[in-house]
Amino acid sequence: MQYRDFGKTGWKVSEIGFGGARIGGLLAQDGGRKGSLTTLAAALDAGINFYDTADMYSQGESEVLIGKAFRKSRGKVFIASKGGYCTPAGKKLIQFVKPLAKPIVHALGLRRMRAPSSTAGPIPQDFSPGYLRKAAEASLRRLQTDYIDLYQMHSPSPETLRSAQFQDTLGVLAQLKTEGKIRHYGIALDAVDDARPCLGLEGISSLQIPFGILDMEALDGVFEEVSKRQLGIIARGCFAGGALKGSLTEAELRASEPKWERVLNLRRLVEKLGRSPTEAALQFSLRERRIGVNIIGMRTLDQLATNLQHYSSPPLSDEEFQRLLMHRSVVEA
Numbered sequence: 001m002q003y004r005d006f007g008k009t010g011w012k013v014s015e016i017g018f019g020g021a022r023i024g025g026l027l028a029q030d031g032g033r034k035g036s037l038t039t040l041a042a043a044l045d046a047g048i049n050f051y052d053t054a055d056m057y058s059q060g061e062s063e064v065l066i067g068k069a070f071r072k073s074r075g076k077v078f079i080a081s082k083g084g085y086c087t088p089a090g091k092k093l094i095q096f097v098k099p100l101a102k103p104i105v106h107a108l109g110l111r112r113m114r115a116p117s118s119t120a121g122p123i124p125q126d127f128s129p130g131y132l133r134k135a136a137e138a139s140l141r142r143l144q145t146d147y148i149d150l151y152q153m154h155s156p157s158p159e160t161l162r163s164a165q166f167q168d169t170l171g172v173l174a175q176l177k178t179e180g181k182i183r184h185y186g187i188a189l190d191a192v193d194d195a196r197p198c199l200g201l202e203g204i205s206s207l208q209i210p211f212g213i214l215d216m217e218a219l220d221g222v223f224e225e226v227s228k229r230q231l232g233i234i235a236r237g238c239f240a241g242g243a244l245k246g247s248l249t250e251a252e253l254r255a256s257e258p259k260w261e262r263v264l265n266l267r268r269l270v271e272k273l274g275r276s277p278t279e280a281a282l283q284f285s286l287r288e289r290r291i292g293v294n295i296i297g298m299r300t301l302d303q304l305a306t307n308l309q310h311y312s313s314p315p316l317s318d319e320e321f322q323r324l325l326m327h328r329s330v331v332e333a
Contacts, residue, residue, distance in 0.1 A: 001047025001311075006078075006292040007232030009184055009205055011149075013078060015286060016311055017050035017234070018043050019297035024061030033065060039301050040069035044077065046308055050293045052208075052234070054082035054154055055139050056123070067143035074145060080234070081143065082154035082188050083135035086124045127153060127160055129172035136176055150206060151182040155190045161197040174203050186232070192217040199229055206232035211291070213266065213281040213324060214240045214259055219288070227290040235291045244277040269327055273320055279310040284324055287316055 003012040023036040040051075051070075053062045063081060070077050126132075136151055151173065160166060173185040186206030187198055195207055195218075207226055211218045215237055226233055239245070243257040244266070253260035263277070270280040285294045298304050316324070 003049075004289075004292050007205055008230040009232060011078060011232075013050045013232075013293045014048045015294060016048060016282075016307065017052055017080075017293040017295045018048050019236070019295040020051060020053035020062040020066055021057045022297050022299040023065050024058030035300060036065045037069050039299065039304055040066065042301055043298075043304055044070070044073065046304070049076060050078045050080065050295075052080045052295050054085075054152075055135055055142070056082075056085045056087060056154070059087060060138075060142050063139055063142040067145060071144050078149040079143060079145065080150035080152060081139045081148050082152040083132055083139065084125050084127050084154040084156060086126050086131075125154075125156070125160075127156055127166070127169045129168050132169060133172050133176065136181060140181060147180055148182045149184065151176070151185045152188040152206070152208060153185075154188050156187065156194075158194055158197060161187075161194060161201075166201075170201060170203055177203075186234075188234075188236075192222055195222045195226060199225055204231065206234060206292075208234040208236055208295075210237045211235040211285065211288070212237045212240055213277075213284045214243070214262055216325075223288065223290045232292045233290055235285055235288070235294045238281055238285045238294050238296055239278055240281070244281050246276060246278070266327060269323065273323070275313070275320075276310075278306075279313050280316070280320075280324065282307070282310045283313060283316045284321070286311075287321055 002015050004015055005011070006013045018040070023039075024033070043051075051066050053066050055063060057063070066079060070079070132153070136148065139148060139151075140146070153169065153173075156166075173182065176182045177185060184205035186204050186208065187201075188208035189195055189198070190210070192209060192211075192215075195209055198204065198207055209218050209222065209226070212235070218235075223233065240257075240259070240263075242248075243253065243259070243263055246267075248256075250260070250264065253263055257263060266280075267277055270277050273280065275283075282294070282296070285291065296307050298307055
């Protein structure tokens with residue numbers, strides 16, 4: 001594993017980080033808690049030292065698992081969590097019944113299903129100083145730690161970022177840093193364009209930005225502007241939310257991925273290069289040296305092993321990189 005500087009923090013973070021959104025959950029398969037803990041331990045053994053989670057992932061269970069996994073090796077890892085989403089009362093109840101319900105769920109063979117977007121509905125957010133302080137302190141308890149290395153505001157809207165009240169939000173994060181409860185704070189963004197309103201904000205140490213072989217917009221000046229301000233860059237979305245998985249059929253892509261034509265064109269291109277889509281995608285992201293850490297969502301030992309195999313594959317040659325860049329231009333034209 002190779003390590004990179006993370007902005008002005010002085011940290012050396014692994015080039016790939018562990019995305020914790022997929023661990024935990026009532027309908028999680030593949031060994032449940034025990035399997036997740038085994039995977040987390042194996043990731044650390046492989047040299048991954050950056051772990052990204054949030055209070056809303058699996059109603060807080062992702063934080064619980066990460067906290068338990070590294071309770072005895074806390075100084076070896078950087079834990080990045082997020083706050084700002086408000087967990088509905090019904091989901092809070094799930095936190096308490098989950099330990100009792102899981103054995104029943106597994107015995108019945110129930111599996112996780114994605115709720116239709118029309119029924120899922122938006123999750124409310126609260127970036128007020130009082131709410132964020134409570135959220136951060138609740139995350140500390142779930143993580144079983146005295147400090148969070150990086151606390152991120154979770155997907156604030158452009159309107160929130162530009163509001164006068166947001167300065168109060170930054171103020172409470174600065175207070176939490178002074179109190180030693182967080183070491184640094186940053187912002188996890190949903191869109192590349194949201195990075196620019198953040199560049200003049202005082203006190204932040206990092207930005208988490210969508211980037212990948214299907215989402216190259218950050219190359220159009222954003223990475224340069226962010227790195228000039230010595231902010232750590234966390235890249236998210238290397239595998240386009242699973243759209244690059246080779247197991248997906250064309251019909252499945254058409255039904256679930258707006259960029260399905262680009263995925264199919266990309267598959268044909270990387271096949272000529274002798275690579276899989278996910279291998280090419282990870283090596284494409286790794287080539288961008290301004291990125292501090294590339295977050296990859298994983299849950300099982302098999303997924304970890306596959307990601308490490310892709311990481312160990314030969315870097316893209318200049319010719320391969322240019323062909324992938326040209327693929328973007330041809331499709332957008």
